[in-house]
Amino acid sequence: MRATESYTGRINRKLVKKQRIIRAAAGRIPADLVLKNASYVNVFTNEICTSDIAVTEGLIVGMGEYNGTVEVDMTGKIVLPGFLDAHIHLESSLVTPSEFVKAVLPHGTTTIVTDPHEITNVMGTDGIEYMLQATEGLPVDVQFMLPSCVPATPLDEAGSRLDYRAIDSFYDHPRVQGLAEMMNFVGVIAGDEQVVEKIVAAQAHHKKIDGHAPDLLGNDLNAYIAAGVYSDHECHDLQDAISKIERGQYIMIREGTAACNLEALMPLLCEQYADRCMFCTDDKHPNDLLEKGHMDYIIKKAIRLGADPIIAVKVACHNAARYFLLNNRGAIAPGYLGDFVIINNFEDFDIQQVYKRGKLMVSDGKVEAFEIPRVEDYLVERARTTFHVDPLSAKDFADARPRGIIGMIPGEITTKDAGYAAKIDVEKDILKIAIIERHKRSHHIGIGYLQGYGLKKGAVATSISHDSHNIIVVGTSEEDMAAAANRVVDLNGGIVVWDDGKCVSQVPLTIAGIMSEEPLETVNDKLEEAKATAHDMGVVRELDPFMTLSFMALPVIPSLRITTRGVFDVTTQSYV
């Protein structure tokens, strides 16, 4: 609804549009666009049908025989409904929504459902509003689930602390579909007031509530679902997924940068279960987006692993649309959005064109120009000033007491308890690690030690550190740590590799300290260069120097983690 429009005005406007749709559907006027002789996936009958597809006012008006102002011959191709990513944190692409859209549109994605969890942990509700404005009118529809866990845990010092009242008014926004992944399943099962209130409020608005409950079983799983959590995207095991489907949950089969569950969950892509499944990525990092693609990558992989192509396509579009009550997308039928992905065949799955609301947006991989949504000045400014940290010096990182050593495990984001240390010992690969609270100038600095990272000189700092996005820094000396962290603050966010008294590599992330204002390719190049630099400085080759580091602050994964109040043992739930 337009802000200045009365209800009557809105009905009158929609009436005129609808009358034109009806005239075109009935064949009394030419359609805006006709895909002639199109073989398309019919998700209602699970068949390939062949006919013209007519589009007017951005909506499909009919299948049959039609004339159009624009007619495109589709002989020999296959037309699919646009794809839908059921769960993603858009921020993990490290770029703006517009850049993200340029990256995923050629891969057939026409709708995503994002949880702005990262930016909201930095900017509070300003983060939600920023993302809503930055996604308005994009040629990929960006729908929202409201972050349910800000801060992510009671231990986190995030930029904000949101109860149900704080997010409640966002449910009125037409692109908000519900409450995002309720990670605090322990809180739900315990009946924690603040947690359950959020669920109750989402239900009062008739909205969906997504889940996040790996390996939850039995009556605890019942309690989580009975509370009102309708889906799960954390299944990495078939039996886990089936026990959730049996209890009525929808399963988002996740295939992203960090977690890849498709192979384990392939048996779900059958007649018995597929209707309760959709695809999602959760997180897509720049190089992964550029190299593998997006939803098309998942569909292709599913087909390669043996899925019926029609089922794979339906899971990638229709099922998520139905789950989120986005009832005018995910199918090729009258009244549905003119979102099409044109492929050559299911074997190659080569995407030749992508249409969004009847407009050709991608042809042979090239994305048509589109208008970049305007974010209000106060939010732009707010996003660029999220660092509230006084200049740091080496003595801020000096510490006489022994501290826990977090032992990194190659290829895992879990860690081990590697004892304790009282000082840096580069020879023994004992580095100092610190988290600097950066939202509220509290000067809380948590200090510990890190083993297994491999850095031999200088320091590495980043303002991406899940989920509060404080500054995490690892160094071979307190001086380098202070300098690297100061540099992050000076940049208003980013990734910094510091050596020999200077910044040797950096990736500025000036939007809330977690996203860049530069194009995806540029960000990727800088990131790859920074990774190479860090590896050259000794960081173990098996580790992503920054992504792995960013998880060291996540106080929910065993065993040791670094927090703004010191090293925390997740297993014993105590500081060490």
Add this chain to the structure above:
Amino acid sequence: MRATESYTGRINRKLVKKQRIIRAAAGRIPADLVLKNASYVNVFTNEICTSDIAVTEGLIVGMGEYNGTVEVDMTGKIVLPGFLDAHIHLESSLVTPSEFVKAVLPHGTTTIVTDPHEITNVMGTDGIEYMLQATEGLPVDVQFMLPSCVPATPLDEAGSRLDYRAIDSFYDHPRVQGLAEMMNFVGVIAGDEQVVEKIVAAQAHHKKIDGHAPDLLGNDLNAYIAAGVYSDHECHDLQDAISKIERGQYIMIREGTAACNLEALMPLLCEQYADRCMFCTDDKHPNDLLEKGHMDYIIKKAIRLGADPIIAVKVACHNAARYFLLNNRGAIAPGYLGDFVIINNFEDFDIQQVYKRGKLMVSDGKVEAFEIPRVEDYLVERARTTFHVDPLSAKDFADARPRGIIGMIPGEITTKDAGYAAKIDVEKDILKIAIIERHKRSHHIGIGYLQGYGLKKGAVATSISHDSHNIIVVGTSEEDMAAAANRVVDLNGGIVVWDDGKCVSQVPLTIAGIMSEEPLETVNDKLEEAKATAHDMGVVRELDPFMTLSFMALPVIPSLRITTRGVFDVTTQSYV
């Protein structure tokens, strides 16, 4: 939401309830009710599962092992989700909603979706409000679709004339799911402003719009669906149904008193199509309700005709719930309503108990007492005073001019053009028929002749005449016609059989002239007696003397019909 409750109060109330649900689900407190060792239909996996089913606060909280305050052993029985009638005009039962509920609850119906089309054609929006109040809190949830066609056609002189604005505020009611069957498909396809506005407004409220478009095909069907009509319940032919499913419509397979389409549509009850189908009755008359039952009758018949019992049950509960976005019913899983139908086995399908929101409401056919909803006095009074007709005399029915003869066809509601007549001729079975406008004291009386009814003496009058419910009267003399019609007015509505200067049989229908205030059995007894009397007076045995008559005023079915302005030829769309 309670009228006097603030939003915060509502959240707080729901929080307390939800916390209790969670505690019971997790097994920390006993559940209110546990169905022990229950074999139940799991609509998510299409299997029979066996476990305890725990219910608390009226909702299912878990399946597994549970203790309950009340425990009921279900060994050897089958537990099904409560059934849902996707489309009915409750008024056609001729009784109040409470009486209707007493009749259908023993047959496993726990939710119905009613279109109060009949009462609204009499009372306007007061009719909608009356039905909402009369159904509040009943042990069958009564959801509403708002009448889309009041009056049913431009020819109709109904009690009201409703545009989109008139019904708009009802969309805010929590039990209103959308806009009811858009019978005026011709108007939709023509893009008629008043018709399309109603669709646009329903969509603006994110509501469903049901269809009614028998045999509509090709691009006209595309236009109807593209306009925003999501379902159809008029399919009597498989190919018609499949062409609608292909275009994204849901099919309500109708098996009611007048129209029985299940047999023809049985092939839809397979894996390919069943997910897009639900069951409905449309109209259920008293004797049909008492003799055959309700949704259980349809399921039993489907199974007898070869349907997989699990598919039949799923179509009878889950699919309609999903279509109408009644997302907490139609399945047995945590968070769903504790609506259960307990049967002995699929072959006999003998319903032994029915639970509504965890409360045992039917045991061995006996319905537990429940509170009758209170309808506000002004509405009760309004419903009892819907006849605005001055006393009639024989000269009101005298007519010198020749008029068309409506030829009845036994077993059909279509009619034929049987020429014309200038006077009654009982020997040749040429009776006089008239419609008396009764809503607005207009003294509009349409006169014509009727052949094939068989009445040999006296007159028959009824205030049920589709869809405007003016008084329809058929007689062997003008005096008897006037007397019978006057009697209907004196009763404030009903069915009257008049002979030899007196009322020989009557069925008072004092609620809007279309529903009785008496129990269903009483109404049925009176109706059967009146039918017998009419038959004894000569009415052809193959005809239902009143139901068939009530359709003679429906100016959409070929060929001749009687209207308040004379005999109308539906084929040529002109008065004769």
